[in-house]
Amino acid sequence: MKLTILFGGASFEHEISIVSAITLKAKLQNFDLSFIFCDQDHSFYSIDTSKMKATTFSKGEHKKMPRLSISNGAFLEKKMFSTVEHKGTVLNLIHGADGEDGTIASLLDFFSIKYIGPRVNASVFSYDKKYTKWLCEAKKIKSVAYEMFCSNEHKNIDMSYPVIVKPASLGSSIGVSIVKDESELDYALDVAYEYDKSILVEPFIEDVKEYNLAGYMANGKIVYSIVEEPQKEEFLDFEKKYMDFSRSEQVLKADISEELELKLRNTFDKVYKNMFEGALIRCDFFVVNGEVLLNEINPIPGSMANYLFEDFEGGLEALASSLPHGKRASVNYEYIHSISSAKGK
Incomplete structure (x- = not known):
């Protein structure tokens, strides 16, 4: 099976996405794999499979590889006398912002590219x-009890200590703290606010x-x-x-x-x-x-x-083989034509 792994992204979990992609390269030995890297500036690069290692990205070597654009149904690689289409199913492997917030899902949906990953609403x-x-x-x-904090408000928590403080929009335990008493709360909130303007506080069980x-x-x-x-x-x-x-x-x-x-x-x-x-x-x-x-x-x-x-x-x-298919509206300009006909134009 042919599969394109899309990874990277502009998020705090950028490096984790690289680790995931390298792991899947080793895991999916029976697949025809290709790799597309999204850098922090939202440029796309076609990555040579043999160069799929962490130092390729930490040293900026990916910038020497073919840069891609995107069009209906495919990523495009422009060569001197031709354009190569990178078609096939995409696996969205961008963790955190871009990949999990709906940005990439919207992009792929807009350009009618088949992909494995959460759709916009799910994201x-x-x-x-x-x-x-x-x-x-x-x-x-049923879920864990919680309280919400925002960066522009100051209030005390209502639940008993210890509590766990976490940014609302991050994974991988980034910015997460366990707070055992009130004296530790302000510092934990400051740490979390470094990553997000909205904070969740939950009881630490x-x-x-x-x-x-x-x-x-x-x-x-x-x-x-x-x-x-x-x-x-x-x-x-x-x-x-x-x-x-x-x-x-x-x-x-x-x-x-x-x-x-x-x-x-x-x-x-x-x-x-x-x-x-x-x-x-x-x-x-x-x-x-x-x-x-x-x-x-x-x-x-x-x-x-x-x-x-x-x-x-x-x-x-x-x-x-079981991906949902979005239905596009059919545009035939009947309404405009009927108005034009009624006006004799």
């Missing part, structure tokens, strides 16, 4: 955590059970990954998550009951259906006193959560 409701909370309320999905479940829809049915119980200390910090994004070996299935696995799958269904079709996503759940709570939605998980699937290559191929 909006998963990128900003406050919108994720609203989605939970609308779909009757001691010894909580956490489980990850990924999945996608193919041929009208949701295909689930195994359930993982991530190993962590206080919480998965940036360094731990950064290293996890390079994982390619399948992890062990969590030792949980069939009843709990069914609860996790049912909640995943509520999140995914009528929102994330066309994407492979991972949901991170908390389980408190037997109750499943949605913690976060990862619309483009690190390295596409390949380590949670027994047949990751087969899964991507099935997903690529």
